[in-house]
Amino acid sequence: MDIAHFGVEEWLNKWEKKATYDISQSSIEALTLEELIGLDGTTVADFFENLSKESLDYGWIEGSDEFKSLVASLYKHVEPNTILQTNDATGANFLVLYALIEPGDHVVSMLPTYQPLYDIPLSLGAAVDFVELKEKDHWQLDLDALQSKLTAKTKMICLNSANNPTGTLLDIPTLKAIVEMARKVDAYILIDEVYAPLTGKGEFMSIVDLYEKDIATNSLSKTYSLPGVRIGWTASSKEIADIFRKYRDYTMICGGVLSDELAVHALKSKDKIIERNRKIIKENLFILNQWVEKEPLVSLVPPNYVSTAFIKLDISQEDEAFCIDLLEETGVLLVPGTAFDFPRYARLGYCCKQETLTKALELLSGFLRKFDK
Structure with a gap:
C-alpha cells in the first residue's frame, strides 16, 4: 500500500524544536503533570505512591471500566461498553478507517481537514471526493455540494468538527442534514471531534448522538490539554464497536496502566480543565482578533472557541518558504497552508502561553512589513 506524506506532522517534526515562539500547535497550552494531578488537591508524590504497587502489566485492554464510564458520560446516548480506548484520536481515526474501508469503496471528505481522514481511505484503495471549504463562506460546509458528491456506492462521510485547521464548527442543523443524506445512501459518518468547542452555548452536539451508523473519535489532547498522555477513543453503536474490536487487536492491544490512570484522573476533573x-x-x-484587525496583510475567519486558527497571508511569497524564512529570522513557527493542501494560508495556534503569543504576533507583524505594497 502507498500513502501520501503527512504534511503537518512532517513539518512539525522538522521545525518545531527549532522555534523560540511556537504558535503552530493546535492544542490548548498543555498541563504539566503537577497541574493535572493537583486538580483535585492530590500531590504528585501521593498519586504515584498509590500506584507504586500496581503491576505494569497490560492492564485494561479496551480501557478501564471507569475510563469507559467517564467517556460515555460525555455523550447523551452512548453506553460504556461501546467506548474503545485508542492511541489518541490519531489511533481512533485509523482504527475506524482500517476496520470499515475496503478497496473500491467511495468516501466523501472536506478540504482542508485533518489529512488522515482522506489519505488513509485513499491508501486503502477507496475513491475519495472532496467538498472544498471556502473562506468567503466562513469555512462552512456546503450541504448542496456534499449532497452532489454522494452516490449509492458511498461508504463513509469523513469530517471533523470543529475543523482543523480553520476552527469552524458543524452546527446542529447542519449535522442533522448530513445524517439525513447519509441515511438515504446507508453510509457511515465519521467525525473527528477532538476540537470540541468551549463556548458553553449549546452549539455543539456529537454525531454519535444523532445516527445509528455514526462514529465519533476524540481524545484528551486538545480540549483537555493532555497530548502527552496519548489516550483517545471511539464512540459508536455496539454493532459498530464489535466490528472495531477485531481490528483494534491488531493495532493497539492496550493504552497502558499509567496512561489510563492519568486519563481517569483528568476526566474526573474535566470541569476544572474546561474552566x-x-x-x-x-x-x-x-x-x-485585535492583532488581525491591525495587521493589513492578514485576514481570519475567527475560530469557534477552539484552539486552531487559519490565517490568510496577503503576500507575494509562497507560504512554505515564508514560514521557513519567518522561523529562521524571528524564531516564530507557523504551519504553512500547503501542509493542508491550501496554499497562501497558515495555521496559527493561539492557545499557547499569553506572553509567547503576544511576542510572536509582534515579530510576525515586523516580518510582514517587507511585503507591504
Missing part, C-alpha cells in the same frame, strides 16, 4: 481552557481561549482569541 481553565475556556479562560485561555477567551483571552488569547481576543489578543489574536
Whole structure:
C-alpha cells in the first residue's frame, strides 16, 4: 500500500524544536503533570505512591471500566461498553478507517481537514471526493455540494468538527442534514471531534448522538490539554464497536496502566480543565482578533472557541518558504497552508502561553512589513 506524506506532522517534526515562539500547535497550552494531578488537591508524590504497587502489566485492554464510564458520560446516548480506548484520536481515526474501508469503496471528505481522514481511505484503495471549504463562506460546509458528491456506492462521510485547521464548527442543523443524506445512501459518518468547542452555548452536539451508523473519535489532547498522555477513543453503536474490536487487536492491544490512570484522573476533573481552557481561549482569541484587525496583510475567519486558527497571508511569497524564512529570522513557527493542501494560508495556534503569543504576533507583524505594497 502507498500513502501520501503527512504534511503537518512532517513539518512539525522538522521545525518545531527549532522555534523560540511556537504558535503552530493546535492544542490548548498543555498541563504539566503537577497541574493535572493537583486538580483535585492530590500531590504528585501521593498519586504515584498509590500506584507504586500496581503491576505494569497490560492492564485494561479496551480501557478501564471507569475510563469507559467517564467517556460515555460525555455523550447523551452512548453506553460504556461501546467506548474503545485508542492511541489518541490519531489511533481512533485509523482504527475506524482500517476496520470499515475496503478497496473500491467511495468516501466523501472536506478540504482542508485533518489529512488522515482522506489519505488513509485513499491508501486503502477507496475513491475519495472532496467538498472544498471556502473562506468567503466562513469555512462552512456546503450541504448542496456534499449532497452532489454522494452516490449509492458511498461508504463513509469523513469530517471533523470543529475543523482543523480553520476552527469552524458543524452546527446542529447542519449535522442533522448530513445524517439525513447519509441515511438515504446507508453510509457511515465519521467525525473527528477532538476540537470540541468551549463556548458553553449549546452549539455543539456529537454525531454519535444523532445516527445509528455514526462514529465519533476524540481524545484528551486538545480540549483537555493532555497530548502527552496519548489516550483517545471511539464512540459508536455496539454493532459498530464489535466490528472495531477485531481490528483494534491488531493495532493497539492496550493504552497502558499509567496512561489510563492519568486519563481517569483528568476526566474526573474535566470541569476544572474546561474552566481553565475556556479562560485561555477567551483571552488569547481576543489578543489574536485585535492583532488581525491591525495587521493589513492578514485576514481570519475567527475560530469557534477552539484552539486552531487559519490565517490568510496577503503576500507575494509562497507560504512554505515564508514560514521557513519567518522561523529562521524571528524564531516564530507557523504551519504553512500547503501542509493542508491550501496554499497562501497558515495555521496559527493561539492557545499557547499569553506572553509567547503576544511576542510572536509582534515579530510576525515586523516580518510582514517587507511585503507591504
